[in-house]
Amino acid sequence: MAAAERKVVHIDAEKCNGCGRCAHACHEGAIQMVHGKAQLASDLFCDGLGDCLGPCPTGAISIITRQAEDYDPAAVEKRMAEMKRAKAGDPPPYGCPGSASRELKNQAPAPYGGCPGSMAKSLKAADAACAHVSGDEADQPTAESELMNWPVQLKLVPAGAPYLKGADMLLAADCTAFAVPDFHNRYLRNKPVLIACPKLEDNDPQAAKLVEIARTARPASLTVLRMEVPCCGGLVRVAREAVRQSDLDIPVNIIIVGIDGLEKCRK
Numbered sequence: 001m002a003a004a005e006r007k008v009v010h011i012d013a014e015k016c017n018g019c020g021r022c023a024h025a026c027h028e029g030a031i032q033m034v035h036g037k038a039q040l041a042s043d044l045f046c047d048g049l050g051d052c053l054g055p056c057p058t059g060a061i062s063i064i065t066r067q068a069e070d071y072d073p074a075a076v077e078k079r080m081a082e083m084k085r086a087k088a089g090d091p092p093p094y095g096c097p098g099s100a101s102r103e104l105k106n107q108a109p110a111p112y113g114g115c116p117g118s119m120a121k122s123l124k125a126a127d128a129a130c131a132h133v134s135g136d137e138a139d140q141p142t143a144e145s146e147l148m149n150w151p152v153q154l155k156l157v158p159a160g161a162p163y164l165k166g167a168d169m170l171l172a173a174d175c176t177a178f179a180v181p182d183f184h185n186r187y188l189r190n191k192p193v194l195i196a197c198p199k200l201e202d203n204d205p206q207a208a209k210l211v212e213i214a215r216t217a218r219p220a221s222l223t224v225l226r227m228e229v230p231c232c233g234g235l236v237r238v239a240r241e242a243v244r245q246s247d248l249d250i251p252v253n254i255i256i257v258g259i260d261g262l263e264k265c266r267k
Contacts, residue, residue, distance in 0.1 A: 007048035008068045015060035022052035028076045043068040044075045054212045146184040154196040164217035172225040198234025210242035223253045
């Protein structure tokens with residue numbers, strides 16, 4: 001095919017940490033992992049839309065305009081079929097299984113790439129085989145986990161994860177789960193969760209990722225669960241700015257809890 005000026009992915013090898021999330025996010029198989037680094041397999045496979053940008057935790061990926069061969073859907077279809085055959089029944093060839101994004105119910109393995117621990121997945125009933133306890137622990141009542149998804153860190157959750165679509169999402173400050181004794185029962189039930197810290201992390205990338213999630217998933221609502229400490233107010237600003245930039249009418253509900261674990265107010 002003839003080359004022409006168009007938008008394609010550019011990967012900064014110096015910034016790439018080899019996590020593989022970009023390869024997992026690319027629906028065309030345009031990105032491959034070579035010697036622990038992400039590389040563009042071919043211009044033919046890259047549509048230039050940038051689904052791989054959001055999942056990258058280091059900012060190693062950008063969209064540039066340069067001379068490149070035209071995107072070839074037929075070549076992509078052939079490549080994806082080959083990758084599917086190659087990966088059938090095999091674990092991902094690289095990365096950590098614990099980071100793979102998943103919906104914890106009815107989990108379907110990702111066909112390629114990424115860290116298994118970061119793969120998006122639905123979690124309900126996923127770990128029943130490990131539920132057995134013995135001795136004194138068997139006499140203690142146990143609470144059932146209400147966690148619906150993995151991963152939970154805002155910067156790691158794929159914007160296109162199926163469990164986010166049309167959901168009532170919970171954006172929780174990191175500390176809330178430690179402060180609230182019955183966090184799962186009170187706030188997590190039937191909600192996919194995204195966690196972040198507005199004090200220890202840069203708010204602009206957090207807002208940008210939330211904008212991507214909002215535009216892709218179009219959630220029914222967003223509940224922000226924050227601590228009463230002033231620095232935690234940044235999470236509310238992140239949520240409201242993301243909804244504003246998304247140009248979507250997404251209701252934002254605010255819940256503030258104290259360091260004593262008690263709910264202080266709702267807005």
